[in-house]
Amino acid sequence: MSFDAATMNAERALRLARNTFEIEAAAVLHLADRVGDEFVQAVSLMAACPGRIVVMGMGKSGHIGRKIAATLASTGTPALFVHPAEASHGDLGMIQSHDVVLAISNSGESEELVAILPVLGRLGVALIAITGGVQSTLGKQARVVLDSSVEREACPLNLAPTASTTAQLALGDALAVALLDARGFREEDFARSHPGGALGRKLLTHVSDVMRSGDAVPRVLADSSFTDLMREMSAKGLGAAAVVDGHQRVLGIFTDGDLRRLVEKGADLRGLCAADVMHAKPRTVPVRALAVEAVALMEQHRINSVLVVDDAGALCGALNTNDLMRAKVI
Structure with missing residues (x-):
């Protein structure tokens, strides 16, 4: 026909x-x-x-x-x-x-x-x-x-x-x-049979699956010079660096936004150390948390990077919104 x-x-x-x-x-x-x-x-x-x-x-x-x-x-x-x-x-x-x-x-x-x-x-x-x-x-x-x-x-x-x-x-x-x-x-059961779908990624992807770890995580000791802090941030490309003590427990964080604000204030940065400029007691996410929990935390507090810690508060990793986007969690 x-x-x-x-x-x-x-x-x-x-x-x-x-x-x-x-x-x-x-x-x-x-x-x-x-x-x-x-x-x-x-x-x-x-x-x-x-x-x-x-x-x-x-x-x-x-x-x-x-x-x-x-x-x-x-x-x-x-x-x-x-x-x-x-x-x-x-x-x-x-x-x-x-x-x-x-x-x-x-x-x-x-x-x-x-x-x-x-x-x-x-x-x-x-x-x-x-x-x-x-x-x-x-x-x-x-x-x-x-x-x-x-x-x-x-x-x-x-x-x-x-x-x-x-x-x-x-x-x-x-x-x-x-x-x-x-x-x-349940919803979690559905996600397990659809790991490649959007719901599967949200309910099955943990922070540990997408975070940066090891040497890829920018970190300095509290008494590190401001110059060393900036070198570490530039080398790792996270847009932030963790400030830790000798046991790797998180003391604070320093971000690109913190640097911008210091420059705008006209602060003399040459004699400062990491402890002087860090934001103390930063927002962190447990290493066992779901990646969507990290997303919720970052959206709630309008931050682009978050540090990942273990039960003792020791630094395990870090991630930013780009990491989460690459993993298709957001």
Whole structure:
């Protein structure tokens, strides 16, 4: 079929789009009236599963199944997707008797899926079905059936899976949400399964992961000359230097801002030492703190650098806003 943009009926395209939204929204809303004991049973089976949730489906239902499996896995329920056709050629070995199978089929008669139901029965796995065919072969063999039937598809021909796949996806999301709540899944748990995401970086990145340490941390003793202090600051490029005692305990900090203020006052700097110019009892952050805690401290007190200390107050490291930006914490 060819397409001519010049003859496209824009009004009809918009009408079809709005009609699609209305039909699919209605399909999802009807699910709310339909869920009940069967849904609770499904959640209980999945929550108590000592193995994994194996999601299966053919065609468009298979695409939905892959998404549901991914959502379950990322929210604390071990899950994987197994293609029914591949299962008949060896992949059934991925399914164990202590697993739960979540099978998705709008008709409940998908040939490849129906063909392996007897094998699943012999394995003794618990079978949950998401199907529009409650009385189908799949529906009759499943331990729990979640009805995903829809009055009609959004497709004008009432053929292409549209509203039915939306209903399947919504049921899968509902299962995942109920399961994560049942498992006591928390924000920190989500971060652990998404270490590369923004939330993962915020909740998993510690100060010790991003701070400068060792010789990279500018530091001088309290009796160091002002010249030595400035050399140390210039060499390390932090924009600040820690002032420590002989046991490396933090006594103070001197920053570029402190230098600017001294110059503006016209102070004679040549005879001064680090203790004379430092800002005593500076803000510090514990080495075990999360990087976002350092961000909050710096934002609250409007500072660009912060020193990192251990439980005894000894200098462990330092970081500034550039370090935190490179780590994508801010």
